[in-house]
Amino acid sequence: MKRLFLAAAVLVTVAAVFLWSQLPPKQQALSSTFSDGTVAGVVHVHSSRSDGRDTPEHIAHDAARAGLKFIIITDHGDGTRTPDPPVYREGVLCIDGTEISTRDGHYIAVDMPASPYPLGGDARDVVEDVKRLGGFGIVAHPDSPKPELAWKAWNAPFDAMEILNLDTMWRRRVAEGWRGKAFLQTRLLTYPFRPVESIASLVLPSTAMGQWDGVARRRHVVMIAGADAHAQIAWRASDPISAALAIPIPSYESLFRTSSIRVRPERALTGDAKTDAAIVVRALRAGHLYVAVDGVATPPAFELTATNGLGTVRMGDQLDVDGPVTLRVRSNAPDNFTTTIWNGTTAVIAGKHEKDFTVMLPSGPGVYWAEVRPEGKRADTPWITTNPIYVRASEPLPSAPPPSPVTEAVPLFDGRTTTNWQIFHDATSVGAVDIGTSDSGDGVLRLRFGLATGPVASQFVALGVETRGGVAAYDRLSFTARAQQAMRMSVQMQTGQSRWERSVYVDVFNQSHTIFFDEFRQLEGNPAAAPNLADVQRILFVVDTTNAKPGTLGRVWITAPQLQK
Numbered sequence: 001m002k003r004l005f006l007a008a009a010v011l012v013t014v015a016a017v018f019l020w021s022q023l024p025p026k027q028q029a030l031s032s033t034f035s036d037g038t039v040a041g042v043v044h045v046h047s048s049r050s051d052g053r054d055t056p057e058h059i060a061h062d063a064a065r066a067g068l069k070f071i072i073i074t075d076h077g078d079g080t081r082t083p084d085p086p087v088y089r090e091g092v093l094c095i096d097g098t099e100i101s102t103r104d105g106h107y108i109a110v111d112m113p114a115s116p117y118p119l120g121g122d123a124r125d126v127v128e129d130v131k132r133l134g135g136f137g138i139v140a141h142p143d144s145p146k147p148e149l150a151w152k153a154w155n156a157p158f159d160a161m162e163i164l165n166l167d168t169m170w171r172r173r174v175a176e177g178w179r180g181k182a183f184l185q186t187r188l189l190t191y192p193f194r195p196v197e198s199i200a201s202l203v204l205p206s207t208a209m210g211q212w213d214g215v216a217r218r219r220h221v222v223m224i225a226g227a228d229a230h231a232q233i234a235w236r237a238s239d240p241i242s243a244a245l246a247i248p249i250p251s252y253e254s255l256f257r258t259s260s261i262r263v264r265p266e267r268a269l270t271g272d273a274k275t276d277a278a279i280v281v282r283a284l285r286a287g288h289l290y291v292a293v294d295g296v297a298t299p300p301a302f303e304l305t306a307t308n309g310l311g312t313v314r315m316g317d318q319l320d321v322d323g324p325v326t327l328r329v330r331s332n333a334p335d336n337f338t339t340t341i342w343n344g345t346t347a348v349i350a351g352k353h354e355k356d357f358t359v360m361l362p363s364g365p366g367v368y369w370a371e372v373r374p375e376g377k378r379a380d381t382p383w384i385t386t387n388p389i390y391v392r393a394s395e396p397l398p399s400a401p402p403p404s405p406v407t408e409a410v411p412l413f414d415g416r417t418t419t420n421w422q423i424f425h426d427a428t429s430v431g432a433v434d435i436g437t438s439d440s441g442d443g444v445l446r447l448r449f450g451l452a453t454g455p456v457a458s459q460f461v462a463l464g465v466e467t468r469g470g471v472a473a474y475d476r477l478s479f480t481a482r483a484q485q486a487m488r489m490s491v492q493m494q495t496g497q498s499r500w501e502r503s504v505y506v507d508v509f510n511q512s513h514t515i516f517f518d519e520f521r522q523l524e525g526n527p528a529a530a531p532n533l534a535d536v537q538r539i540l541f542v543v544d545t546t547n548a549k550p551g552t553l554g555r556v557w558i559t560a561p562q563l564q565k
């Protein structure tokens with residue numbers, strides 16, 4: 001008995017010593033040597049409205065405890081829900097956004113009214129819709145190791161991207177194999193003792209910096225962090241996760257204490273939720289912010305400015321090329337932390353220990369940003385990551401060459417009859433086509449559709465035309481369209497085996513559309529696989545549940561559909 005007790009005591013001691021040796025370093029408490037004028041907040045939070053654990057009220061309570069000034073809740077959705085108006089809860093400004101699933105990854109929309117139709121399908125189209133609706137769009141977890149969560153639409157004109165997503169961090173560790181999994185398991189053991197430090201120790205630099213650089217060279221793109229806080233994790237599930245299998249860590253509060261964005265508003269917050277939300281969102285749009293991993297050291301103070309002959313600007317801003325540029329960095333970084341100045345993905349200067357220094361950079365364009373990391377064991381952890389200052393040539397970048405002029409066109413519609421046209425629909429939806437007249441007296445194809453009500457199944461109504469021998473002699477499809485209510489219509493090319501798609505936004509007034517065949521993407525199988533144009537049997541104008549709710553009734557008028565080259 002005594003022996004058993006002794007053995008148990010030894011075991012417990014060994015376990016405790018092991019645990020102690022594995023504890024991540026304690027968060028460093030910093031004195032703020034100066035104020036950088038920023039407010040702390042967290043973006044990308046899930047509530048119980050989608051797959052998060054708690055209500056927005058409870059989340060705000062946790063945010064208040066973590067010292068945040070604002071949170072942006074982004075439950076999964078299709079953009080058709082009217083967002084809650086901004087509100088202060090326990091001193092925390094709560095802004096309501098949404099996270100939209102696209103075929104090419106997840107896209108967060110903030111500062112956007114309800115969409116008249118569900119947003120989904122290709123990311124390029126969702127990005128376009130969010131922009132048209134006036135929203136601010138953030139690419140979520142672009143570097144997720146889960147293929148369906150990683151971003152694939154790098155040419156889409158998104159506004160911002162997450163360079164840090166806390167949810168992606170544990171997924172990346174799992175994807176690393178046994179070493180990463182073992183590290184993650186150790187962190188699960190240390191979490192109860194040092195939750196914030198345990199999560200912070202999982203943070204790695206983004207693997208999407210190359211793609212970010214490709215975009216930032218051409219245009220403004222905001223670097224931001226997303227907590228992707230659910231306050232639960234489920235080992236096997238993805239995003240959205242199944243709450244039934246989930247364990248309730250990491251908590252909202254610990255995630256909020258681990259990492260934040262520090263936003264510099266153009267003026268002090270007023271206490272009025274609507275006004276302050278506008279101020280915060282304006283600063284987000286401008287990229288007037290940096291990302292901090294507070295779990296390493298907090299509270300941070302950081303400033304990056306650039307000066308040349310034209311003046312001085314701050315992070316997120318642009319400076320025209322005009323002689324050498326002087327970058328100035330000010331921070332309250334601990335002594336054993338170093339600052340690196342990057343131009344895109346190239347380090348311009350590294351290993352700076354000074355808390356206040358300037359760097360002289362040669363004249364010419366550059367995308368300059370700063371990063372601060374601890375030295376030693378934690379050198380992988382980016383403590384501070386700033387938005388860049390863009391130094392641009394004052395002449396605009398060469399724009400894409402205009403499309404080649406149309407040299408040949410064949411009409412798909414004779415302006416009088418629907419003989420070549422056919423309606424297709426699923427068993428329960430209804431559709432019809434007839435001939436209308438445009439204001440100029442031309443014949444117009446009028447498609448009437450009614451998607452069946454009930455849950456989303458495969459409701460669709462399509463208006464199709466035979467191509468008679470493929471479309472290989474042409475390179476594009478053009479038509480003019482308007483709709484009863486603003487909508488997104490899918491235009492498809494069909495071969496014997498497969499369909500290719502490009503969706504277009506159709507407004508309530510006539511607009512002409514041209515879709516080049518190389519813009520179509522395959523719906524089944526590899527999206528990038530090109531169709532054999534000689535095999536295209538039919539062209540279809542489709543309304544389906546990707547961008548229409550079950551039960552939607554409507555009309556679309558299509559004028560002068562043509563194959564062109």
Ligand SMILES: [Zn+2]
Nearest residue numbers: 099106140239
């Ligand atoms: Zn997501």
Ligand SMILES: [Zn+2]
Nearest residue numbers: 046099228239
């Ligand atoms: Zn999310």
